[in-house]
Amino acid sequence: MFEDIFSPLQAAVDLVPQSPHPDNKIAATLFTDDWSVSRTNYWPACIEQKIGREAKIGNSSGTIHAETACILNAPGPVEEAALSITDPFCPNCAKNIAEAGIMEIYLDHKGFDKDFFKRRGGDFENMSLRICAHAGISVFKLWREEQKIEIIYEPPEHYTPPEDSPIIQEEIKAASEDLFKQHIAQAAAIHQRRKFSLCFAKDADEKIFCLTARAHAVTGYTMTDPEEALDLLTPIGKYSFIQEPVNRMLMVCARKGLDIMQNYFYCSQIPTSREQVNLVGAGIKRITIGDFEKSRDRHGRKAMKQLSKVGIIKFT
Numbered sequence: 001m002f003e004d005i006f007s008p009l010q011a012a013v014d015l016v017p018q019s020p021h022p023d024n025k026i027a028a029t030l031f032t033d034d035w036s037v038s039r040t041n042y043w044p045a046c047i048e049q050k051i052g053r054e055a056k057i058g059n060s061s062g063t064i065h066a067e068t069a070c071i072l073n074a075p076g077p078v079e080e081a082a083l084s085i086t087d088p089f090c091p092n093c094a095k096n097i098a099e100a101g102i103m104e105i106y107l108d109h110k111g112f113d114k115d116f117f118k119r120r121g122g123d124f125e126n127m128s129l130r131i132c133a134h135a136g137i138s139v140f141k142l143w144r145e146e147q148k149i150e151i152i153y154e155p156p157e158h159y160t161p162p163e164d165s166p167i168i169q170e171e172i173k174a175a176s177e178d179l180f181k182q183h184i185a186q187a188a189a190i191h192q193r194r195k196f197s198l199c200f201a202k203d204a205d206e207k208i209f210c211l212t213a214r215a216h217a218v219t220g221y222t223m224t225d226p227e228e229a230l231d232l233l234t235p236i237g238k239y240s241f242i243q244e245p246v247n248r249m250l251m252v253c254a255r256k257g258l259d260i261m262q263n264y265f266y267c268s269q270i271p272t273s274r275e276q277v278n279l280v281g282a283g284i285k286r287i288t289i290g291d292f293e294k295s296r297d298r299h300g301r302k303a304m305k306q307l308s309k310v311g312i313i314k315f316t
């Protein structure tokens, strides 16, 4: 546990009035011993200006959640950082937090009293906390005034999440369109009909890597048992335990402190609406699609049309 756990939460509480969202104002601080970053939920400027706040992007809202915004804007590797949030987090953010390798979450106790939480409380208990348990993430509730702390969930000592679909990462000498195509062809042969994403990304020393991520259940869940796999593939309400490949890639690059190189991001099919909004949040302007006939649902196709029409993301 970090030494000072109350100041990062205070920073989020101080920032939350600046959230542009009219009803659900949420803020978070992501921190390590060396840096911290605070963000509210927000509309990326290009979405706000070119599409507007009211329109859905496919079936997703155009906002980036505060927790995910912190991860996408972290100044260093996110692995083993801690996150303080004004409110209990949604299952999609839980998946991102797990994939990004964050190990501790601190929640303001006041978030549990809000109507917003009461309306969606089930998602937090049924999915967000289950995701944390599988990933081995500790979750605490904080009372800032009283400097009180309560454990919501703590993993068993020395718990390591099982991993049956690791990200493939290899160093390459230089990025080029030819090499990009070559790596895509190799990955397609390995993953065959499974959806995957691939990108070139740079570390702080300018070393370049090629990364490949397959769609998979979120960190700590395995899919080797067919019955369990089927369970995981079945959505609960509007959420599922599956981490889509583009989201997975965005989070893994944040985890490792890698900068994704523009023009070198690939997905074997059309990403989901939520993935596309997160791509905008990550500043990705072009994505290469393997098969334009394939998408998880029709909403992804609609989102693609909306974003490409106004030039926010180019799909090639």
Ligand SMILES: [Zn+2]
Pocket (backbone or CB within 6 Å): 065, 066, 067, 089, 090, 091, 092, 093, 094
């Ligand atoms: Zn969220």
